Amino acid sequence: MTATPSARAVSQYATTTGNLTARMALHAYGTNPQDWFAWLGARLPLAGDVLEVGTGTGELWRRVGRPATGLRLTLTDFSPAMCDRLRDVPGARVRRCDATHLPYADVTFDAVIANHMLYHLDDPDAALTEYARVLRPGGRLAVAVNGRDHLAELDALGPVIGRPDLGLGFHENDVTAETTPARVAAHFTDVTVERYPDDLAVPAPEPVLAYVASMIGPLTAAQESAARDVVQARVEADGAFRVRKHTVLISAVRGSR
Numbered sequence: 284m285t286a287t288p289s290a291r292a293v294s295q296y297a298t299t300t301g302n303l304t305a306r307m308a309l310h311a312y313g314t315n316p317q318d319w320f321a322w323l324g325a326r327l328p329l330a331g332d333v334l335e336v337g338t339g340t341g342e343l344w345r346r347v348g349r350p351a352t353g354l355r356l357t358l359t360d361f362s363p364a365m366c367d368r369l370r371d372v373p374g375a376r377v378r379r380c381d382a383t384h385l386p387y388a389d390v391t392f393d394a395v396i397a398n399h400m401l402y403h404l405d406d407p408d409a410a411l412t413e414y415a416r417v418l419r420p421g422g423r424l425a426v427a428v429n430g431r432d433h434l435a436e437l438d439a440l441g442p443v444i445g446r447p448d449l450g451l452g453f454h455e456n457d458v459t460a461e462t463t464p465a466r467v468a469a470h471f472t473d474v475t476v477e478r479y480p481d482d483l484a485v486p487a488p489e490p491v492l493a494y495v496a497s498m499i500g501p502l503t504a505a506q507e508s509a510a511r512d513v514v515q516a517r518v519e520a521d522g523a524f525r526v527r528k529h530t531v532l533i534s535a536v537r538g539s540r
Contacts, residue, residue, distance in 0.1 A: 288456050292403040296362045300340050303365075305497035307342060309490050312523075315481035319530070320346035322479055323398065326532060328423040329354055331393030336382045336414070337361070337400030341369045357392070359385070383409040390419045398427045399530075402458040408466060415470045418537040424471055430460035430529030434483075437494060437526055443513055444506040446499050460531040471535035479530045484523035488514040491524060 286294070295302050310319060324347030331353065335343070338358040356375045360366050361382065369377045380386050382397075383406055395414045401407045414424055441449030458466070460476075468474045485491055488511045495510060496502055502510070517524045 287405050288403050289405045292361070296339075296365060298362075298364050300364050300368050302497040303339050305493050307340075309483065309485070309494045312483045312485045312490065313481045313528070314484055315479070318346070319479060319481070323347075323425075323427065323532065326477070326534070327396060327425055328394035331355065332391060333357065333394045333396065334385075334387070334392045334417065335359070335396040335398065336385070336410070337397060337403065338369055339365055339398075339400075341365075341372045341375075343398060344372045344375065383413060385413045385417055387417045389416055391417050392422060393419055394423045394425065396425045398425075399429070401426060401428060401463065402456055404456065404458075407456060407458050408469075411466060411470045415537055420537060420539045422537045424467065424533075424535045424537065426463065426467060426533040426535075428458055428460050428463045428531060428533065430531070432527055433460075433529040435527055436524070437491070440491075440495060440510050440513060444495075444502070444509050446506070449495060449498055460529060464533055467533050467535050472538045473534075473536040475534045477532050477534070479528070479532065481528045481530070483526035483528060485514075485518075485526065486523050487518065488524070 313319070315322070320343050323343065332355045334357045336359050338360050341358060344356070357378065358369045358372060358375045359378050359380050360369065361379065363379060366377055366379045369375065378386065382400065382404060395418055397410070397414065401410060404410050418424065438449060441447045464474055464476050491514050492502065492507060492510060514524045
């Protein structure tokens with residue numbers, strides 16, 4: 284039986300930050316000179332009371348840093364391992380909690396950030412309801428999600444090694460760049476969508492193999508050999524193993540009601 288998105292997230296993230304770190308490392312081979320965190324940070328509302336839900340390792344705040352404006356930052360995650368890592372972020376309040384049951388009063392925050400986390404939830408609409416509840420009227424929401432074709436070349440390695448469950452979408456709900464703007468619009472106003480322009484050009488098999496192992500566990504010798512052959516052939520033919528990315532930032536405003 285296929286695991287629920289939340290059960291998959293628990294297995295991947297509850298006790299370790301290693302899987303997420305391995306996946307982020309692959310994005311160092313992005314073709315956009317402005318990496319995701321810098322691009323995102325330039326577009327976030329970074330003043331007042333700001334809540335990030337499902338923060339992960341907090342890499343965003345290590346890359347962007349704290350702005351000079353008044354920022355009171357609260358970081359949450361369901362994972363004890365992630366929360367331990369988040370306590371290294373200077374000046375941030377850290378709380379472990381469920382994204383669909385936030386332990387905060389109504390109209391507490393000026394901004395809520397959900398960066399690549401909605402697809403890990405069994406009920407993403409419940410989370411959006413919570414984000415609207417804790418935001419003040421006029422407060423801003425920032426949600427990052429991926430399109431259906433995101434990292435398609437990596438997903439295609441799954442059948443090559445006999446693991447069709449390699450693809451992210453295999454373990455997740457239907458939250459995508461194509462479906463999420465309408466979901467957000469059911470709870471918020473002034474919804475806008477901006478795509479982050481980037482792809483991957485990976486020069487050798489090793490970072491790809493590390494990514495694959497982070498998704499499905501250690502590879503057998505046969506699996507590693509099969510994946511390596513595909514990646515190396517692509518590197519020799521094209522100069523790099525090229526992977527499409529499709530990530531968008533959805534921004535919205537909480538109405539007065």
